[in-house]
Amino acid sequence: MVVMSSYREPSGEIRHQESNTRAFVNERELGSGTLYIAESILSWKSSTSEDGFSLEYPHISLHAVSKDFSNFPHECLYLMLDADVDNTAEADDDDEEEDNLTIVRFVPADKGILQQLFEALKDCQLLHPDPNDSISEEDEFDGDDGADAISDITIQMNSINNGNGNGHSDDAMDAEPGQFDDAE
Structure with missing residues (x-):
């Protein structure tokens, strides 16, 4: 859980700073405050206190940029978090499934800045x-499994390539001996 606390500005390069941004x-x-999108971390600081997150x-x-007014009455920068971020001391423990998911919305005063x-x-x-999200060595194909899959594809391709288009293989065709020998 992340609780509002005394706030410090993020370190590193700040890619975008937007004042007059309400946080939900x-x-x-x-309330209203300043949103900092820095290379190291995303932060928001209240404009009326030293609190932030x-x-x-x-x-x-x-x-995402959300313009869906059926779920929220403002255009906003919508974030879904995989962690519990609750700023109230009375967190509802009845629904533990929702406790692992948090929705954060940032509503800037200038709606034209949302895409930026x-x-x-x-x-x-x-x-x-x-x-x-990275692929581990365990997730990669085992050499034998990959070889079997390639072998199956090769066998199927050879069957197609050996056919003459009417379901008969070239071996079944009657060819005269020496018909395809190179001329001397």
Whole structure:
């Protein structure tokens, strides 16, 4: 769980900084503040206090520009996190499945900036690939399994190549001896 705390600006290069951005965690509005999309971390700081929060990129499962007013009344930068990020002390323990998923929305005062926020977030997230998404040696083909699959394909291809198009192989055709010998 991440709780609002005393905030420090992110280190490293800041790709985009947007003031007058309201933050929402699940259904709770945290107020207006500044959104920092840095190469190291994504952060938001309240404009009325020293409180804020930071999110590590591998925990951001999905991000998008949302214009769906049926679920949320504002255009926003929508983030789905694979971790519990709750800023209330009274977290509801009845539904444990939702406890592992958090929705964070950033609503900038200037809606025209949403695509730029999305692009900056995408670029920074690419710098921090999820280690659980990489292919391990165990996931790769075993030499024998791969050889069997290639062998099956080769056999099927040879069957097709040896056919003359009407279901008969070249061996079944009547050829006169020496018909295909090279001329001397």
